[in-house]
Structures are given as structure tokens and as C-alpha cells.
Amino acid sequence: MIQTDQSRIKPAVKAHDVSINIRLSRLQLTGFRNHAELDLHIDHRPVVICGPNGMGKTNVLEAISLLTPGRGLRQARYGDMAAQNGDGGFSIHAKITTAQGDMGVGTGVMADAPERRVVRIDGTSASSASALGRIMRALWLTPDMDRLFVDPASTRRRFLDRLALALDPDHADHGAIYERAMRQRNKLMREAKANGTQPDPAWVEGLERQMAESGVALSAGRRATLTRLQGYIAASPDGPFPRPQLALAGLVESWLEQAPALEVEDRFSTHLARGRARDFEAGRCLEGPHTADLAVRHGPKDQAAALCSTGEQKALLIGMILAHARGLTADGLGPVLLLDEVAAHLDQIRRAALFETILDLRLQAWMTGTDAVLFEHLGDCAQYPSIKPAMVTNG
Template structure:
């Protein structure tokens, strides 16, 4: 999809008029792959949203997920009709790359971007953990989790709940600049220290 879109953008931006047959072929590729992306994305968001909505009230805020925008539909026709507009904009203005994921704090009925930093962190963690559980169910393998600065904006009760929820879920890497925040991580665990460009066992 992206390769065809880049080539189409390049042709529309060129000084010479683009070959309409070549544009049509590129738009057909974008439409084919775009429809597959859109369908897979909507399936994933629906499954994840259902799991999040069913979770009990707890330390991690329940996130509502909605994919903004209508299904792709006849993307080839939209692209063909929008060639002049896209040429002026320098990019394709229709397609799944224009969709946004809208996140809401369900318990407060509040958009995520209006939540506090701690609430946003809790929402994000809830989404990541729910996604990891879905991946495990669908593939049979627990995914590797990389959680950067995961404890920085969590209060002690949320940190404890996070560490408990991560126990037994495969390999998890957590980073942070304050070692004390990870004191509650249950064994088995390995600590590393990064200083002066060197990694060593802590």
C-alpha cells in the first residue's frame, strides 16, 4: 500500500503529466491493499475494544476504542476523482492511512487527550496488556513486551497491580531512571544498569 502510494505521490508531483494508466494501476493496488488493511484494522480494534469494555473496574482505566472514519469503500474511485486535489496537497487524502484511533476513558466518559498524564499512562497500559492477551490467545505465544518508563507516572497501587499482572506472561523488558520504582517486581527478574554507554548487571 505505502509503496504504491509513494509512487503515486511522486507521479502526481512531477512536472510532466502522469500516465493515467499507470496511475490507475497504482490506485488499484492501493485499493486492494487498503481494503485488506481497513478490514484487519477494524477487526483488531473491535476485538480489543470488546476485551477492554469487559474488564472489571480496577487500577487500570478502561479504554474505549473507535476507529475514526468510514470503511474504505471504493478507494480506487476516490483516488481517481481526487488526483488534482492530491497533487495540490502533495499527498493522498483518502485511504486507511488517514484513519485515527480515538481513545476514551470509559469510566469518566472523557477523551484520552483530556485525561491527566497518569490516567493516559494507565489507559495505554490497559490497551497494551489487553493486546498482549489477545495475541497470546490467537497465536499461543506470549509476545515480548517492551515498556519504556512504565512506572514513572503510576502511583504505588497501580505499580503493584502492573507488576502482578505481568507475572507469568512471557518476557517483559521495563526501563526507568529510578531503580526504586521497580522494587516491587517479583522474581525471577534480572536488572541491568546503563551508564556511559555500557550495559552491566545491576
């Protein structure tokens, strides 16, 4: 069985015990979307990037999100990230300042292998992007996430998995192994059906074992994250962001409430074997951690988040991210926050509360907006780097 090491999740300490949170001190982009070359030197303060639409603000946040495992905040193909008029490759380099000192982290794709991500940590190649999860945690909010509570469950699973990854860097691996095994099982079933045969039972059984192991680890990680987040929410001071009530709905998740992980692995494995005929007919696996859902309710109103107003949904979402960031910081795991166009849609009280929380927790938040006035409250407490392309001078 795959260990979901909850002992790694340290007990809470007070926020003021945290001497330094992880932050970027330099960010260099080459051939990344509209940034042919960008080189930003950043100090400890929150970062505000202001400017018109299409300037490349979200692209900068996306680049930072790629310094963690996964496909970043747009879930885009690497081929789409490479500058259109470039050679097909791109690179993102960052100097990351941690309590232990500075580290150099780089990622990107080469022109001749546009779907294979290269990762280098302090000049040494890492075998996969998972290694990045051990260095930096990032949480983000983007305008797309305004639909989180009304979108299909997959969006909420991805959201929860991002919160889980901040607590356990192995979480992404469990998800990747599960998805891969499930895709192979689906493919075997579809191919056999097309040929009028049955899939090789030994092969299917092997894949189901993998699905059971990784799927239970994935679900256990989600459950542990939910419990942690609920604790963080309960411990958060009162403020203008409503407290959400959270629940996780899913087959394996509910089994984990009643039985230890090893037993649930066997149960899930048996369940998959019994469901073969049904999955064979459907051409895909119908039940498992890939169908789980995160149910969110507006606490004070006791109403499903999906029924709340757009503004209330946004406030709930920000409240969740801030509670998680606050809890992580208290546990010495402070994340980098990427807040794309978040300030624009908040009233003055909530905007001030957001800024004050970021300053209070000493987090490096990267915030974007089209209007600098929105960030006046931050004054000199933030920095405002320019991301305009460098002027080309002749001679």
C-alpha cells in the same frame, strides 16, 4: 484482493492453558548505539534494567524491538543505530525460546549497506523483516507515547498498526505496499505538475489499484484489531487502569462497515480516480487509510482521552497495552513487552497492578528505570542484568 485472514486469529482460550510464552533467552549486541558488545543471558523471569540516564537502557529495548518488523521503538534510521565510533554496521542476535523450542534470530546492517536491513532466522537469510513477525510479537510503551492522544493521528495509526501486527504478521506488508504506491503516485503528480503536463493515466491507475488492494487490507486489519481489542478490554478484570472506549474514524474503514472488502476495493479505486484532479492540485493523496484515526475515550468518565490529565492518559494507555497483552496471551500469542520508564510515573497501586499482571500472564517484560526501589515489589520474581560495558583488561 489481499486476504486478511481472520480465521488465523484463533478463538480465546483461558490464560492458564498457556504453558510457555515466547521469550528471549539470550541477547547479543554488536556495535549497536552505545553498546559495542553486550551479551545477556536471560531466564524466564521479567527483566529489569536499572541505571542512570544515558546508560543505554532504552537502546537495549530498541534492539529487542528490531526483532520484529519495522524500524523499532524509536522509528530511527539504521544509520543512526550503528555505533558512532564503529564501522557503520551493527548486529542484534537473540536466542528466542518458544513452545516449539529455541530459535536463533539475527538482524542488523552491514557497514557497506547501512540502509538495508539483513535478517537471519536459524542461520538462513530471510528476504525481508516481515518474516520476523511470524516468530515474535512485541508491544512497547515509551515516554514519547505519553503524547499519543494529543499527537497527530499518524502516531495513533502507528500504535494501532503495532497492535494489529501482533495479531497478523502480514499487516506490516499491507501498510508498506500502500505507502509505496501512494508515494509513487504523489511523485508522478508532482513531477507532472512541475513540467506542466499530466501524469500518465495508465501508470496512475495501476498505482491506484495497488493502493486500493493494500489499503483495504490495511483498513480491514485495523478494524479486526479494534474489534479484538474491544473484546479483550471487555474481558479484562477490573483494576486501577480505566477501560478505554475505542473507535476508528476513516473513509475506507467506514465503508468496510457497510460492504464486503472486494466491493470496498472497487469503491476506493473509483474514489481515487475521481479525486485525481484534487490530489494533483494538492500534490498528494488527500484521503485514504493514511488519514484514518483511532479515537480513544476514557470509559468511566466518558471523556475524550486528549482532554484527560497526563496521569489519566498514561493509565489509559497502559490499560490498553495490558488488555491487548492479556488477550494475546489467552489466544496463545503472548508478546514480549518493552516498558521504558513506565514504573516511574505510576502510583504504588498501579505499579503493583502492572507487575502482578506481568507475573500472572507469565510474560517476558523488559522494564527500565533509574531507581531500583521502584521494582522492589518484584523481588526475586524478576532478574536484574547489568548492561555496563564489559571491563577491558590488559593481559
